[in-house]
Amino acid sequence: MSTDAAAKGKAGQQAKQAPAIVLSTAANAASAPADVVTVTTVSAVLDTVTLTDAQNNAVAGAFDAGKRSWHSTAPLDYGSQYKLTATGVGPHKRRLTQSSTFTTVNPGKLATPTLKANRFMDLSGQQTYGVGQPVIVDFSEPVTDKAAAEKALQVVTEPHVDGAWHWFNDQEVHWRPPEYWKPGTKVTVSTNVHGKNLGGGVYGDKDTSYAFTIGQSKIAIADDKTYQIQVFIDGKLVKEVPTAMGLHEQIGDIDLRTRSGPHVVLGTERETRMTSASFGLTGAMGYDAMVEWTTHISYEGEYIHAAPWSEAQQGNSDASHGCLNVNTDNAIWFVQNFGPGDVVDVRNTGLPLQPTDGLLDWTFSWPDWVKGSAAQH
Numbered sequence: 001m002s003t004d005a006a007a008k009g010k011a012g013q014q015a016k017q018a019p020a021i022v023l024s025t026a027a028n029a030a031s032a033p034a035d036v037v038t039v040t041t042v043s044a045v046l047d048t049v050t051l052t053d054a055q056n057n058a059v060a061g062a063f064d065a066g067k068r069s070w071h072s073t074a075p076l077d078y079g080s081q082y083k084l085t086a087t088g089v090g091p092h093k094r095r096l097t098q099s100s101t102f103t104t105v106n107p108g109k110l111a112t113p114t115l116k117a118n119r120f121m122d123l124s125g126q127q128t129y130g131v132g133q134p135v136i137v138d139f140s141e142p143v144t145d146k147a148a149a150e151k152a153l154q155v156v157t158e159p160h161v162d163g164a165w166h167w168f169n170d171q172e173v174h175w176r177p178p179e180y181w182k183p184g185t186k187v188t189v190s191t192n193v194h195g196k197n198l199g200g201g202v203y204g205d206k207d208t209s210y211a212f213t214i215g216q217s218k219i220a221i222a223d224d225k226t227y228q229i230q231v232f233i234d235g236k237l238v239k240e241v242p243t244a245m246g247l248h249e250q251i252g253d254i255d256l257r258t259r260s261g262p263h264v265v266l267g268t269e270r271e272t273r274m275t276s277a278s279f280g281l282t283g284a285m286g287y288d289a290m291v292e293w294t295t296h297i298s299y300e301g302e303y304i305h306a307a308p309w310s311e312a313q314q315g316n317s318d319a320s321h322g323c324l325n326v327n328t329d330n331a332i333w334f335v336q337n338f339g340p341g342d343v344v345d346v347r348n349t350g351l352p353l354q355p356t357d358g359l360l361d362w363t364f365s366w367p368d369w370v371k372g373s374a375a376q377h
Contacts, residue, residue, distance in 0.1 A: 021098040033076035034195030040069045044090040079106035110205035111141035113191040118266045128215040130341030132264040134361045135175040142170035145199030146374030152193045158186040166372030178366045181214040218342040224349045241330045242315030246322040261353035262362035263297035263344040268335045293331035298358035306331035
């Protein structure tokens with residue numbers, strides 16, 4: 001026999017000996033719990049496939065229509081051993097069985113995702129939000145593979161709205177559409193990171209999801225040139241409120257002007273303790289007081305609130321340390337009508353919102369917002 005003929009004969013024997021049932025690579029080595037375990041056939045039809053953990057608990061799975069393949073449909077646990085067994089019928093009605101055991105990865109760190117409305121409130125805090133509310137996912141550990149995290153995170157809207165993620169740091173990522181939400185939009189967010197490799201030895205921990213609805217469009221425009229707050233509900237001007245905003249003065253490094261830009265309401269309170277020491281102002285210009293009827297609009301402590309002491313200035317000049325002073329009746333109206341996700345757009349103060357001062361999502365143009373996405377670059 002020639003050398004070529006021998007080689008062909010050997011290749012033919014190898015082809016005949018090729019396994020009719022092939023188990024996935026994930027079933028032969030340590031894998032992430034999110035990896036899909038698969039069984040495929042070369043020349044067989046599957047009868048049964050079982051994937052069980054060390055306690056013999058079965059993991060759900062599904063066949064294709066012709067029972068030529070099978071895949072797991074549920075995530076696995078970390079640091080657990082599994083056994084995969086597949087049986088089927090091959091050529092000449094020969095019974096076939098393939099088995100494998102494998103252990104899932106035991107990560108050094110787990111990142112738990114939390115859905116937030118803002119720094120002070122979980123997204124589950126209420127069922128309806130204003131048109132400016134972003135979707136926020138806060139991870140308990142820094143995420144280095146941000147593209148992998150974004151691929152796992154899911155936002156479903158009804159009716160459909162396009163949007164994008166934007167990372168503010170290694171642990172906090174926001175999702176928003178190009179423009180303010182339309183009232184009535186239903187939003188469902190799911191993290192889906194359990195078992196996913198998020199980079200740097202960090203894997204996703206337990207998942208969470210939440211559904212909410214966008215309420216009426218409530219947008220207040222506060223203009224430091226006119227000293228008025230115009231309130232629009234569903235696009236219609238419904239109220240005009242005199243205000244006194246932050247003084248155009250500077251004490252050391254502290255600028256008392258109200259920050260310009262779209263502020264997203266963080267919450268409301270009947271009474272709030274306000275102290276100037278929180279931003280470094282003490283002495284004769286300092287204060288520590290309980291203030292009534294407060295609508296919180298920035299992390300640095302800007303509020304719309306009752307200020308009976310400055311009613312003479314409201315509507316004609318500035319008087320505050322950065323808040324929007326209004327009379328008591330108007331402050332009560334804001335607390336009763338505005339809430340998380342509604343928008344207070346401050347204009348013409350000459351001092352823009354700072355990068356860490358509240359929910360800054362709408363200060364970005366859409367192209368600049370998309371630049372903060374890892375998956376779209």
